[in-house]
Amino acid sequence: MEYVLLTLSWTIFYTLHSLLASSKLKRILRVKIGSGFKWYRLFYSAFSLVLIIGIMFQSALIPKMIWISKGSFTMYLGYLFAAFGTIILVKSAKKIALSNFIGFNTSEQKPEKLVISGIYSKIRHPLYAGLILVFLGYLFFSGSVTAAVHLACLLAYLPFGIYFEEKNLIDLFGDQYRDYRSKVPAILPWI
Template sequence: MNYVLLGLSWAVFYSLHSFLAATKLKRILQGKLENAYKWYRLVYTLISIFLILGITIQALVIPKTILLSKSVFTDYLGYMLAGFGTIIVTKSSKNYSLKRFLGLAPLEVHEEALITTSLYSKIRHPLYAGLILIFLGYFLFAGTLSSAIHLGCLLLYLPVGIYFEEKNLVAQFGETYHKYKSATPPIIPRFR
């Protein structure tokens, strides 16, 4: 039952993540909140942090069920993948203002630009690629059922999350994003 609740917690998190990031909801709230809308991103971030902390606490109190026996190889591979994932997440975040991303500085409407350089020239969603590597590395290192649920829920959500995120990006950047999308793969780079 604990693991079902953990999976449901991730479902709530990912559903809220997509719902709160929807362009339509943002337009409605922008009309209703007017000047206060500039702090919407901060509220969004605080909700996300609260939910992630709840999921983390939930995962920590669940009795450990081992799925993958630990070895030097799984430990090394887990650390390596999580390390690469962390590097990718960090490098992909360098193009953004951390204050604006977290909502600590108000984001003015239409202030963002489409980033297509650095890691974004190889894949459209390096942040997601990094998260996959981090969660996979954690699973290989921990080998627990809860770490497998974390990874499984992320992998189930990503196609949905990418669909909605790209819908928002097309609405925001139009033909520019369509061209970028046709030239750049979503998560796995082309090696040629």
Template structure:
């Protein structure tokens, strides 16, 4: 009886983990597709003036999918694969705090209201940012997310946290590739030069 319950319990957990992985896949895939310059160009023609609300739609889809992932994570019973101790918890909090600081500094100078699409914005020529953290790495936001997810795994030690981190690391190469294709299309040789001089995520320490 106990063996059967354990079997079904493990099967239940595996299904939850697979659904969590699938949800992350959908989240990252939608992020890449919705950020595609080709899709944006197509919708500009099709939607006309209504395209000014595209950023808001993009934000709503991302937030909805992220809330689904959060809900799934809360429903999965915590299964620990990394023993938690004072040292791992300390490093976990430190990494998460450092990652949060990087995220905040990377977003400095951006209008949150405009970024979320809460107000319609007229088409403006964007400038390539290469100063501050962007002078050290091309994708400081991704670097910050890696530190936050890694920190969460260290002080949580759960399979769920490990899946969050693994899905992010698996997605990043493809995510960065397609994002930079859009940036090369947008900024041309300026971005190619920037690519050759600045690393993607890990800074070069001199």
């Protein structure tokens, strides 16, 4: 039952994540709340953080059930995947204005240009790729069913998350993003 509730928590988080990030909702809220909209991104980031902390707390309360037996090789794989995932996350964060991404910059400016250099020239969604590797690393390191549920929920969400994120990017950048999308793979550089 704990795993069903954990899956439900991730489903709620990912659904709210996509809903609150949608261009349509943002357009509606921009009209409804006017100048207060400049705080929306910060609210969205804080709300997401609170939900993730809640999910992590919930998963910590689940009795640990081992799915993959721990050994030096699985721990090595865990560290390896998590390290590569962290490197990808850091490299992708360097290419975007983190203060805008989180919402600390409240000056409602749209991004001036589409970021297609660095790691973004190899994959369109390096943040997702990094998260997959970090979650996979956690699975190998801990070997728990809970870690497997975290990873499975992320993998199940990705097609939806990518679809909605790209819809927003097309609204923002139009043909420039369509052209970029046709040339650069989503998550895996060789596909």
